[in-house]
Amino acid sequence: MKRRHFIYRLGVGSVTSVAGVNLLQSCMKHDMLPGKEAYVSVVEPEFNQLLPIPNTVVNPVNFPLTALQTSASVRKGKNTAVLGFTPNATSNPIFRVDNGKRFSAHYTNQTGEKSNIHWHGLVIPPAMDGHPEATIPDKGTFNFNFLVNQRAGTYWYHPHPHGNTARQVYMGMAGMFIVQDEEELQLGLPAGEYELPLLLSDKRIATDGSLLYKPSMEEVMTGFMGETVVVNGAAGPFHEIAPATYRLRILNASNARIYNLGFGTGNNFLLIGGDGGLLERPQQVTRVLLSPGERVDLLVDFSTFNTNQVYLRSETFSEGGAAQGQQGFNLLLFKVTKPGAKMYTIPPTLSAVTPLPPPAKTRTFTLDMMDSSAGHGSHGNKGGMGMHRINQKLYDPARVDETVLSGDTEVWVFDNTKGDEPHPMHLHGLLFRVIERKGQRGIQPHERGWKDTVLVAPGELVKVQITFPAHPGRFVVHCHNLEHEDDGMMLQFEIK
Ligand code: C2O
Ligand code: CU
Ligand code: CU
Numbered sequence: 289m290k291r292r293h294f295i296y297r298l299g300v301g302s303v304t305s306v307a308g309v310n311l312l313q314s315c316m317k318h319d320m321l322p323g324k325e326a327y328v329s330v331v332e333p334e335f336n337q338l339l340p341i342p343n344t345v346v347n348p349v350n351f352p353l354t355a356l357q358t359s360a361s362v363r364k365g366k367n368t369a370v371l372g373f374t375p376n377a378t379s380n381p382i383f384r385v386d387n388g389k390r391f392s393a394h395y396t397n398q399t400g401e402k403s404n405i406h407w408h409g410l411v412i413p414p415a416m417d418g419h420p421e422a423t424i425p426d427k428g429t430f431n432f433n434f435l436v437n438q439r440a441g442t443y444w445y446h447p448h449p450h451g452n453t454a455r456q457v458y459m460g461m462a463g464m465f466i467v468q469d470e471e472e473l474q475l476g477l478p479a480g481e482y483e484l485p486l487l488l489s490d491k492r493i494a495t496d497g498s499l500l501y502k503p504s505m506e507e508v509m510t511g512f513m514g515e516t517v518v519v520n521g522a523a524g525p526f527h528e529i530a531p532a533t534y535r536l537r538i539l540n541a542s543n544a545r546i547y548n549l550g551f552g553t554g555n556n557f558l559l560i561g562g563d564g565g566l567l568e569r570p571q572q573v574t575r576v577l578l579s580p581g582e583r584v585d586l587l588v589d590f591s592t593f594n595t596n597q598v599y600l601r602s603e604t605f606s607e608g609g610a611a612q613g614q615q616g617f618n619l620l621l622f623k624v625t626k627p628g629a630k631m632y633t634i635p636p637t638l639s640a641v642t643p644l645p646p647p648a649k650t651r652t653f654t655l656d657m658m659d660s661s662a663g664h665g666s667h668g669n670k671g672g673m674g675m676h677r678i679n680q681k682l683y684d685p686a687r688v689d690e691t692v693l694s695g696d697t698e699v700w701v702f703d704n705t706k707g708d709e710p711h712p713m714h715l716h717g718l719l720f721r722v723i724e725r726k727g728q729r730g731i732q733p734h735e736r737g738w739k740d741t742v743l744v745a746p747g748e749l750v751k752v753q754i755t756f757p758a759h760p761g762r763f764v765v766h767c768h769n770l771e772h773e774d775d776g777m778m779l780q781f782e783i784k
Contacts, residue, residue: 333524378521380463414761441565454770511544561585564738581768
């Protein structure tokens with residue numbers, strides 16, 4: 289095997305270098321340069337754009353949710369064509385719903401292409417879940433209507449049309465869905481202007497300000513990454529704060545990029561929740577590794593920072609394979625300019641995280657590459673390469689891969705011990721618990737509560753425990769690196 293290096297230039301002038309190893313024979317036919325590891329360096333913009341704060345819609349009834357082509361200033365002073373749910377905005381509405389209430393939205397598709405909505409992390413029936421085959425044609429409508437019946441937490445929504453999920457999410461269609469409940473409200477956590485929703489994603493922006501999305505074969509391998517990281521859709525954002533305790537709800541809505549979040553000062557902060565809501569107790573940390581699809585809930589006391597300018601940033605990490613983690617970069621500038629606010633005392637116990645019953649069954653999912661000795665194999669879907677597989681299988685909507693029983697508890701094992709790429713594995717329609725990780729690291733602090741997405745880094749094996757809900761029908765399990773997902777790294781399970 290030959291190692292090659294090449295460099296190409298992006299419109300914005302940043303340099304991306306790609307070190308190629310493990311040359312796949314089939315790549316040669318695609319008129320692309322060989323290489324497996326595309327490293328896209330982040331280029332920090334000036335932090336001179338106000339952080340957009342998405343609108344919050346509380347307990348919506350028949351909310352008019354229109355998916356549309358619009359434009360927004362992703363970079364300061366430039367208008368960029370995006371897809372979204374709000375005209376001329378970089379960020380989409382946040383739905384905030386009380387546990388026990390029904391949510392309803394009248395969805396209209398004006399994107400010019402088929403699309404749909406998946407409610408990531410919500411435990412709802414399959415007809416409402418936005419299955420990759422349940423697409424809505426351009427100009428089509430759909431009435432979403434479901435009971436919200438789960439713990440408080442930061443969930444989210446995004447389109448899921450198979451083969452085009454990555455592009456549609458990248459173009460801007462993602463937002464938060466916050467569930468609140470009594471248990472959480474009792475804690476009196478920082479709210480209002482002291483609660484900040486932060487949706488992270490990365491874009492490749494051309495000189496004219498347009499968003500580029502055209503993954504090369506290397507980028508189907510690594511996932512598509514951009515040189516510009518945006519927060520709530522804006523590049524180079526800053527936010528003015530008081531020296532007080534803030535609650536930051538952070539969602540990694542990037543297609544592929546993983547962030548090792550922390551503060552430029554190295555100060556510690558409290559992790560209070562993950563995907564499926566509050567942890568039992570706050571965990572003091574200085575970093576949290578957040579892969580695509582995952583969320584964290586943090587309490588940050590800026591009065592302890594001793595500075596009036598602090599960056600939320602991503603530090604280097606080693607769990608990202610060869611394409612990620614080699615670089616630290618800033619994401620969001622906090623300017624401490626407002627008067628001090630009242631002190632917030634953190635409760636020692638946040639929530640009851642119930643233990644799970646003993647599992648009845650274990651299933652193993654091997655995360656693998658195409659078996660190169662078997663040739664190029666099926667081209668799966670829509671020009672995908674079909675290189676990423678689960679148990680050597682590519683997604684096939686006509687096939688049910690696993691059948692489970694509602695009410696049963698099982699252990700699902702994600703085995704990436706032979707892999708060299710990180711895979712954030714996600715299941716639809718339920719929440720699980722991470723019970724074991726084998727490899728360099730153990731269960732992470734943000735993984736000690738309920739989850740729906742878990743990072744399985746190269747060399748790791750991760751076990752999750754699930755009790756299947758009483759929603760019979762078909763759901764999917766997939767990698768939330770969206771290029772991997774569109775490439776076919778997804779299986780179907782049916783709850784009976
Ligand atoms: Cu957020 Cu099927 O994914
Ligand atoms: Cu999901
Ligand atoms: Cu993957």
